[in-house]
Amino acid sequence: MTNPVVNQELLTAEDFAPLAHRPDIHGISRPSRSYWQDAWIRLKKNRRAMVSLWLIVGLLAFALIGPLLWQVDPARQDIDQISQAPGADRSATIVPPYEFWGGQALSGFEGGSGLRLGAAANSQAVRLIWDAVPGAGGYRLYRNIFPIDDEMAFGLPIAEFPNAAAGFYEDRLDLRPDTYFYSLVTLDADGRLTDDYQVLEVPVNRVITLDEVRERNLAPEAPELAVGDEVFLALHPLGTDYLGRDMLARLMSGARVSLFIGIVAPFLYVLLGVAYGATAGFLGGKVDQVMMRFADFVVALPFLLFMILFQVVFGIGPGESGILPMLVALVVLAWPATARLVRGQILQIRQEAYVSASRLLGARSGYLVWRHMIPNTMGVILVTLTFAVPSAIFTEAFLSFIGMGVAPPTASWGSMSNEGLARMLTHPHELIFPSLFISITVLAFNLLGDGLRDALDARMRSFE
């Protein structure tokens, strides 16, 4: 340790000369960053949030630009390709137009016994003939898409014949390119089913007539087509639904509906909530108490019950899509949460020194709210908005799923899932695609919300 007395001796007059003015010392070496720039930099470091942000941009592009690139009418039915999985065989053979069949085996199908084909089986018609079974009182014909097992589930009964003679039947009912199992069950004299049956496995090929090819313009670059040639039916990249509608086009128009409700409704009710909460928080006192008590009542309303009730009250007229009633109902019921949050924030900010300073400098109420209070709650509001999107999308999907949402033929991801659910076992793609879109959208908004919360507000930062 040095002795201060010794140090005193070392000081000279120079030590007491005023310092020269150095302007560079006060310079800020790094550019100044606003709150938002800082938040953006923090968000950019968050990989999950950035991936989600790009996913959301992609989904918006899918909804907005997609229909311009894939110009297929989502309501148009392709009767030849119903419930077609993506990547399914699209080829069809050209055949002559349908002609009446009188039950005679055509050339190439003569001979044979029992239940057999009378002509080539294709999606135009399956023609069956059979010999008389001794002792039979009649026959019943069934069709199934599964092989007949021990439980003797024959499938769809398609015709019954009261006479014991040999017979024939032409099946033209909703034939798909698939393998069918036809069962001819013998009836006894009283018309009851017996245990005696014969099964025929029939692979069905897809066919199309020349006129249809021309009409639908399936082969524009090959005008010289003849019977027996192969053509390809219209392309459906994600398959078709149970009415033969293009899944990709429907997912795109469904994205428009789902994202419109999912983004516009939260935007509107957060806006309403901010206005309400800011007014209550800023005015304070009796007004605040009354306003917040009213908000408490609205919160207490059972949300989904009243969503459904409002859907009924607003009514969906013929030809309307039902999007607007859902939007209004969401806005009317969902605002109080934001209002409470913003009010709390405003009450807190009102006590801050900078607000008092601003007031002292003569700032008016409007200026205080707009310049100090709203910008300082903006982070919280933005996070609320991001988390409100998934819940609105869920609400839409939920309502459309129970049949209280958008009216058909309007597509939404929720209503498409509802339609797909019934065919989940046979055509899973009809359920998988729409529910995948719902899940991805909700996931992306949730992760982006987490990222935004971490980036915007240190106090709300989660421990992840």
Next chain:
Amino acid sequence: MWQYTLKRLIQGVITVWFIATATFLAMHNVPGDPLSGERAMSEAIRANLEARYGLDKPLTEQYFIYLGNFLKGDFGISFAQENRQVNDIIREHFPVSATLGILAVIFAALGGVLWGALTALYRNRLPDTIIMFLVILGISVPSFVFAALGQLTLVNLNAFFGVSFLPVAGWGTVSHMILPALVLGMGTMAYLTRLMRSSMLEIINSDYVRTAKAKGLPPARIFTRHQLRNAILPVITVLGPAIAAITTGGFVVELVFAIPGLGRYFVQAVQQLDYTVIMGTTVFYGAFLVFMVIVVDLLYGWIDPRVRLQ
């Protein structure tokens, strides 16, 4: 405590009155009326029916009759199902919904607390990563997809082993309830897990936990007495709204699993414009939810005395 309870109960009654009024006003603005059916009706019959159901009186009078009947606990007669009391419909189908809902809430709360605590203890290690991935899945996948996938898995399991572990749909025995309750509680459980995790992480770093460790308490005791008990508080706060979400969320599950609950009847009543059933069910559900929220709040006040003092 008594004063707090009384205050909450009075608030609850006013809220139920608000719900009843909102329902009444909403239903009387519905286009069309329950008597306008497919068959044409003569003026005289119509007038008689309106008089029978009290639809000919002025709106204010109808409103007071409606409130008076509610006070007596009489929700009226169904319009669509002949001679069926709304009270009977509720009495018959609400227990089903309530059983399902309670099971789902228990499942969601237990699962949420357990998984949340586990993820916090194993922070940034494999169990944490796996559970948090499942949680994100649980939050992002709609309940009807879970319901469908659950049924599909069950069908395949039953078919694969050749025995019926659990029934795929329907209602009646305990085994019928397990899968629907799991599906119904899934979303809430995911949410509670996240909540529990962040609250637990906060507590792991707190001073009193460090003190407990320094005292040399066994880890199991620190976990149950010091960490879990304190971390559970935020979970209890959101349990009220969670019960509300689960009970109304039951509609979809009831639909998919063919469960004869009140939710299914509500949706049916809405489609048939069955005024009395809609109003009765809404008010009943509303009152039930308000009551549940009060119970949860009181419970919270009992566990955490700081709440009562506010």
